[in-house]
Amino acid sequence: MLGEILSKLAPFNARLVAVSKTQPVEEIRRLYDLGQRVFGENRVQELAEKQPLLPSDIDWHLIGHLQTNKARQAVALASLIHSVDSFKLLQAIDNEAVKLGKKIDCLFQFHIAAEESKFGFEEKEAFEMLHSPEFSALKNTRIRGVMGMATFTEDRGQVHREFRRLKEIFERLKTEFFADRPEFNEISMGMSGDYDIALEEGATMVRIGSLLFGRRT
Numbered sequence: 001m002l003g004e005i006l007s008k009l010a011p012f013n014a015r016l017v018a019v020s021k022t023q024p025v026e027e028i029r030r031l032y033d034l035g036q037r038v039f040g041e042n043r044v045q046e047l048a049e050k051q052p053l054l055p056s057d058i059d060w061h062l063i064g065h066l067q068t069n070k071a072r073q074a075v076a077l078a079s080l081i082h083s084v085d086s087f088k089l090l091q092a093i094d095n096e097a098v099k100l101g102k103k104i105d106c107l108f109q110f111h112i113a114a115e116e117s118k119f120g121f122e123e124k125e126a127f128e129m130l131h132s133p134e135f136s137a138l139k140n141t142r143i144r145g146v147m148g149m150a151t152f153t154e155d156r157g158q159v160h161r162e163f164r165r166l167k168e169i170f171e172r173l174k175t176e177f178f179a180d181r182p183e184f185n186e187i188s189m190g191m192s193g194d195y196d197i198a199l200e201e202g203a204t205m206v207r208i209g210s211l212l213f214g215r216r217t
């Protein structure tokens, strides 16, 4: 399955985040031995348990909602945090990164789904933050792009429209705030059920769990 997915990503130059939440370390090791190096966890606690048991050259991404009081652990363990969804959280991440003497890559998670429950910035909120002097004062966070989750629906047209919107938000941010930042170049969107759509709409990273590992327990 890994090879099949990678061959679908290749023409789009997109990268795979293997979402290993709830998977035992043996399963992660199996994909590692096949060459996969980027894994995504959605809970810091689970990441902290697995990380010491697995090879140190794994690139761990945090993809799930993060509470400010877990920011230190997240910064210490992850190379990229996909789920930055408030300025308060971003500040906490930056503070911890300064204390740890580490630069940390982050994505802004945007709320693009019709469902109420999903986390993420609204566009207006993000633009206000980016205009604020407090944002410019951040030291050790590097904003690399955006992340979003589409509505869980059979309506593929709707999923196309939601991912397209995330791409448009990315382009607007790039033009207005990150024009001189070549590292602002990532769009994390697409999961097992909709990654083909995400690729067509410009994903640079897809986050795939169940399709790779089988259904979660």
Ligand SMILES: *Cc1c(COP(=O)(O)O)cnc(C)c1O
Residues within 6 Å of the ligand: 019, 021, 042, 063, 064, 190, 191, 192, 193, 207, 208, 209, 210, 211
């Ligand atoms: C679980 C999860 C995924 C992967 O979901 P699958 O449907 O198993 O591919 C992707 N992104 C986030 C944020 C997740 O929590």
